[in-house]
Amino acid sequence: MKDVVVIGGGASGLVAAIFAAKGGKHVTILERNNTCGKKILVTGNGRCNYWNSDMNISYYLSNDLDVLEKIITGDNKKCILDFFDILGIVPNIKNGYYYPFSNQATSVKNALLIEANLLGVEIITDFKVTEIVKNENFIINPSKERIQAKNVILSTGSKAASYTGSDGIGYVLAKSLNHSVIKPLPSLVQLKGNEKYFKKWAGVRSLVNVSLYEDGKKIKEEYGEIQLTDYGISGVCVFNISGYVATGLSQGKNECVVIDFMPWLDDDLNKWLKKQGSKVKGRTVSELLEGFLNYKLVKVILEKSNICLSMLFDNLNEKQIENLSNNLKHFNLNIVGTNSFDKAQICSGGVPLKEINPETMESLKISGLYFTGEILDVAGACGGYNLGFAWISGMLAGKGVSND
Numbered sequence: 065m066k067d068v069v070v071i072g073g074g075a076s077g078l079v080a081a082i083f084a085a086k087g088g089k090h091v092t093i094l095e096r097n098n099t100c101g102k103k104i105l106v107t108g109n110g111r112c113n114y115w116n117s118d119m120n121i122s123y124y125l126s127n128d129l130d131v132l133e134k135i136i137t138g139d140n141k142k143c144i145l146d147f148f149d150i151l152g153i154v155p156n157i158k159n160g161y162y163y164p165f166s167n168q169a170t171s172v173k174n175a176l177l178i179e180a181n182l183l184g185v186e187i188i189t190d191f192k193v194t195e196i197v198k199n200e201n202f203i204i205n206p207s208k209e210r211i212q213a214k215n216v217i218l219s220t221g222s223k224a225a226s227y228t229g230s231d232g233i234g235y236v237l238a239k240s241l242n243h244s245v246i247k248p249l250p251s252l253v254q255l256k257g258n259e260k261y262f263k264k265w266a267g268v269r270s271l272v273n274v275s276l277y278e279d280g281k282k283i284k285e286e287y288g289e290i291q292l293t294d295y296g297i298s299g300v301c302v303f304n305i306s307g308y309v310a311t312g313l314s315q316g317k318n319e320c321v322v323i324d325f326m327p328w329l330d331d332d333l334n335k336w337l338k339k340q341g342s343k344v345k346g347r348t349v350s351e352l353l354e355g356f357l358n359y360k361l362v363k364v365i366l367e368k369s370n371i372c373l374s375m376l377f378d379n380l381n382e383k384q385i386e387n388l389s390n391n392l393k394h395f396n397l398n399i400v401g402t403n404s405f406d407k408a409q410i411c412s413g414g415v416p417l418k419e420i421n422p423e424t425m426e427s428l429k430i431s432g433l434y435f436t437g438e439i440l441d442v443a444g445a446c447g448g449y450n451l452g453f454a455w456i457s458g459m460l461a462g463k464g465v466s467n468d
């Protein structure tokens with residue numbers, strides 16, 4: 065009989081195991097991959113953006129933000145920063161984003177594995193859990209390996225980026241243990257449209273403001289670098305609105321992204337264009353726009369504004385200037401979908417927070433069962449918020465199971 069079994073040796077599972085072991089428990093991790101922490105290695109483009117100095121719940125989507133507020137507390141944030149300090153991870157903080165100073169995600173993964181080993185955590189790899197039965201205790205994979213445990217911490221992740229091990233089976237296991245699961249949707253993911261001009265703008269990057277309109281009402285705005293692709297749009301500012309888009313589309317709502325390609329200009333654009341035109345006399349509209357926009361994007365904007373590339377700026381009429389201004393500051397793009405779960409960094413949806421105790425992450429339905437990380441209905445923005453939640457929830461579960 066095992067004391068504590070952690071299912072999934074990812075970010076949150078490793079931290080849960082470490083804190084449970086620190087609390088005096090004998091802990092076993094069951095990990096389906098041949099090594100733990102595979103997803104940690106791909107985070108932050110291999111650099112692992114593991115935390116944010118502004119770890120505030122306004123950066124999260126969840127159906128139970130009131131419960132989340134009890135998890136992401138000042139004390140818990142301090143404990144995690146102390147924990148990383150004790151692990152020996154020296155942060156390199158850029159605009160509030162924490163990376164290990166080595167700039168290598170391996171530093172974080174290795175530090176966690178070393179700590180787990182030092183604390184005597186047993187790690188069994190190449191072990192996929194497919195069934196959990198709860199009688200007096202938990203029986204894991206009853207018809208195969210048949211491991212018995214007093215406590216189980218479910219840390220299997222979501223169904224985003226299944227190449228790292230998380231294929232959504234955690235939701236099946238949670239349901240089999242009497243929990244509900246809010247439909248998981250891809251989040252922090254690229255957005256797709258249906259426009260012919262996508263081929264023309266593919267490869268362009270530009271600093272923009274993006275606003276998301278749902279059924280005609282503005283619900284979110286983000287600033288940052290957009291990547292224009294042959295299927296639609298990508299980039300951190302797009303990722304940060306993608307969770308809202310996925311939810312809205314699943315409810316049959318109309319999702320429209322409005323792009324401001326000149327976020328640096330607050331003045332009246334018509335006036336600014338005319339002034340600019342008078343400075344650069346004798347140029348085509350395209351030549352004028354290429355002073356501040358990529359030429360591929362200029363072509364698309366002019367096509368959308370029904371203006372010929374070779375037209376002299378001086379010859380534009382008021383209507384054409386109006387159209388041009390609109391497409392520069394309010395470029396409308398209808399969104400028809402998101403990229404797949406495999407392209408997504410995380411999932412929205414999952415096990416509702418209202419089904420767990422926020423102090424210990426223990427199930428309110430089955431005692432001895434704990435949840436950590438992305439299997440829960442918590443979706444953070446880009447910037448270290450998802451790993452931040454993984455660490456905090458892992459720590460709470462590890463401490464919680466130690467006090468049972």
Ligand SMILES: Cc1cc2nc3c(=O)[nH]c(=O)nc-3n(C[C@H](O)[C@H](O)[C@H](O)COP(=O)(O)OP(=O)(O)OC[C@H]3O[C@@H](n4cnc5c(N)ncnc54)[C@H](O)[C@@H]3O)c2cc1C
Pocket residue numbers: 071072073074075076077094095096097100101102103104106107108109112113114115191192193194219220221222224225228229230231233234408409410436437438439447448449450451452454
């Ligand atoms: C490309 C990419 C970049 C990202 N970058 C960042 C970033 O910079 N900052 C940030 O905060 N977040 C980032 N994230 C999100 C972050 O990695 C996740 O939110 C976090 O890893 C979730 O931790 P977890 O422990 O819940 O799940 P995971 O880390 O996914 O771990 C789950 C583990 O469970 C194992 N497992 C699953 N099912 C079973 C089973 N049945 N039996 C046994 N084992 C099982 C899996 O193999 C895996 O090891 C990124 C994600 C991706 C995909």
